Amino acid sequence: MSALPRLPELLPAENAEALSRAVAGLEAPALWWLSGYAAGLAHARGGAHAALPAPGAAELPLAAEPQAESVPSQRLSIVYGSQTGNAKRAAEALAAEAEASGLAVRLFRADAYPLRELKDERLMSFVFSTQGEGDPSDDALGFFEFLDGRRAPQLPQLKYSVLALGDSSYAKFCEIGRRLDARLAALGASAVLPRAEADVDIDAVATPWRGELLGALRALQPSGLGPARATVTPLRRAATPKASREAPFVAELLANQRISGRDSEKDVRHVELDLAESGLHYEPGDALGVWAENPPALVEAVLAASRLDGEQVVSLKDRSLPLRDWLASQREITRSARGVLAALAERSGDAGLADSLAVPERTAALLGELPLVEALRRWPVEWDAQGLVEALKPMSPRLYSIASSRAEVGEEAHLTVDVLRYAVGEGIHVGAASSHIARRSPGGSLRVYVEPNERFRLPADGARDLIMIGAGTGIAPYRGFLQQRIAEGARGRHWLVFGAQRFASDFLYQAEWLKARKDGRLARIDLAFSRDQAQKVYVQQRLREEGRVLLDWVRGGAHLYVCGAIQMGKDVHAALVEVFSTHGGLSREDAEAELRALQQAGRYARDVY
Structure with missing residues (x-):
């Protein structure tokens, strides 16, 4: 950041220097907020003028x-x-x-x-x-x-x-x-x-x-609540985008390509969406929310298992829809819900199920392992349409890390989607959103919005090094990171630590990463493919192996990023504690404290799900 303009009659030199240090590295939203903060102080102290942010400026x-x-x-x-x-x-x-x-x-x-x-x-x-x-x-x-x-x-x-x-x-x-x-x-x-x-x-x-x-x-309050006092600076809202979680944008699907190999146990898709005319903007690290519809075959299976008529109208919260429509797009039916299990226990009189619901850990295990349709089949009871809808959870959007930078792809957003499929009971079950996306072909559409992730951002200083740790689709945001940094001409180094099942079939965006390595855009790349040898290897083991170098990068100012499943995030954190302790000469408690300090300073960011 350039030095502050000199205002000798208003701002002493030592104050200017302190202010310059305080705002170094802050991005536009924080700076706009600070301007409002200063204006509020000026107004409260009797100043004649109050500077306001530019119209439409983004604000915290x-x-x-x-x-x-x-x-x-x-x-x-x-x-x-x-x-x-x-x-x-x-x-x-x-x-x-x-x-x-x-x-x-x-x-x-x-x-x-x-x-x-x-x-x-x-x-x-x-x-x-x-x-x-x-x-x-x-x-x-x-x-x-x-x-x-x-x-x-x-x-x-x-x-x-x-x-x-x-x-x-x-x-x-x-x-x-x-x-x-x-x-x-x-x-x-x-x-x-x-x-x-x-x-x-x-x-x-x-x-x-x-x-x-x-x-x-x-x-x-002695006199109740009335109009806000004029001495209080009100909250100022950022301009509402044209599309939002409540009013998603219908984005055209430009590409839906499988990027995992034929022999892979996973079906991973690279998805490209057109956001032109949406009013949506995103930064690397943000997520795209996707509103899905349940698979039609699953809707019919739930109707069959509950022995209900899909055309029966159900009214809830001033909304009336046929049961089939509630199940198709308004209720979660790929997973069981606590309300459904409670109703099954009551209606079936199954003491074992009732006992399980009294223990949170056993309830969570049932909810995680038993899809809704299998629960309905295991405990066949008499249902009414209203009771079923009320017992199910409302449909919620799924968030996917955006795998692109607007500096590279313009008015598009790219996603990396693992299409969830698993076997339980009588058949193969699928994830609601991932299967919804997989069923769409180019020319089709998805209902989407941007979910900002303010704690998973690139450093404002392009000279900072990045250590990017991810497994599976956790590689997605790092593709956007690298695209953005290349477009900006950032001088900092990039180190990717990536894990998946097999090199030949699961190294996502392999050609792009290897090209970046060849071009000098990627200083280091360390890989962990768990199924390519008898003893499984994960990213946390690579971190331990390269612990001395990793600590040198961090102590030199590098930013640490972790993206992937919750358990992977915990395993990586444990490995980082070990690295800081072993190579930094710290106790475990001091190593934890240093990582917490990095997290609070915005230099250790996690996006786990």
Whole structure:
């Protein structure tokens, strides 16, 4: 970044230097937010002018912070921890409604919240998601470390509320929200209302929770909630794109090509989509959300197993559709749901199933192993159409890491899709979205939107080195990374560590990576193909083997990226701890601490699913 312009009559030299260091490496959204923050301070201190961001400029979803004397009793700080964007959306919806009700609102991603201010807070709301088997989202790791640690302050003055997001197909449903609620209470804080827990149908819980919370907050204010005070700088929203999660863009399919070999056990597709006229923009590291429809054959199998008429109309939430349509596009039917198993236990009187549902780990195992149609066949009971629809989870979009850069492909987005197929019971079962994509031919279409991934971004400094660790389709974002860095003329080195089953059939985008290596665009490439020898080899073993070099790169300023399945991410993290400990002369605890520091600094990013 170039030096700040000199304003000797307004900005002393030492302040200019400090400011220059503070903003070094920040991207446009953060800089626009800072401009609003400064304007808010100027207004609160009586300045005559307030600089505003350029119209339509992208912004972080944060408010300029009001001064402590500005209606402190009505200031609500909202903190969210989000892995895939759901908690962020729920927190933004709460912020908008709270601000419209007259509250001064501050909205923070968990890793951006100023922890030193927690001791002075009076009113807070938390929206936290649970990842995998009871883990916090990556952006909430530092927040929980602080809250669970010895430095956490007592909070007798704090009134709080918690919206916990989770997936009931996992044993530790909403675990992070529960942990947060318990810890805040242990620190002396008092809940404004009981914790709310939302499954994948988030709005069914979040919408009434917001209304109840605002009612409770209104009761806390001596004169209720009225118009926002003029001394409070309001939240400013980024311009709404033409297409969104709620209103997806119908994108034409340009290509759908299998890129795994004939002998591969996997069917991996390279998919290209036309986003022209969509208003959608993405950065390398973002994901594309895809709304799918269930396989027609599976819809008929579910109807047969439940012995129901697909033409029977079911009305739910002011919407009436034939049962077949509910099953085709509105409900998850590739996997079982907790509600279905509970209904099967009750209607069948099966004591063994009821006992399993009383143990979260056994319930999660059933949900993970037993497709819906197999559950309906195993426990044949009498169903009614309304009861079946209500027991099933709503259909949710699937997120795929974008495997391209707009600097290379223009108004397109490329995906790398593993078409899920597995055998259980009487037949072969498939994944909803991946099979939906596989059935589409060029000229067809997909309903899509962009899901930003702010914590999986390229460094602003093109001289930084990148270590890109991935397995299977986890290679997708790195294709976009390399395309972007080449287009920008970045000087930093690139190191790919990639794993899959077999070199001959599963080395995805092999020709592109080998060309990049030959052209000097890829400084190193280390491969781990688990099935090419008697003893399986995985990427974490390559990291241990090259640990000395890896640590040298990191200590030299390299950014670490990990993309792949949740278990792979855990195995890689354990290997990194070992590398930092062995080659850095650190205890295990200090190695963990250094990795956490890298994560909080944005130099260790994970995209695991």
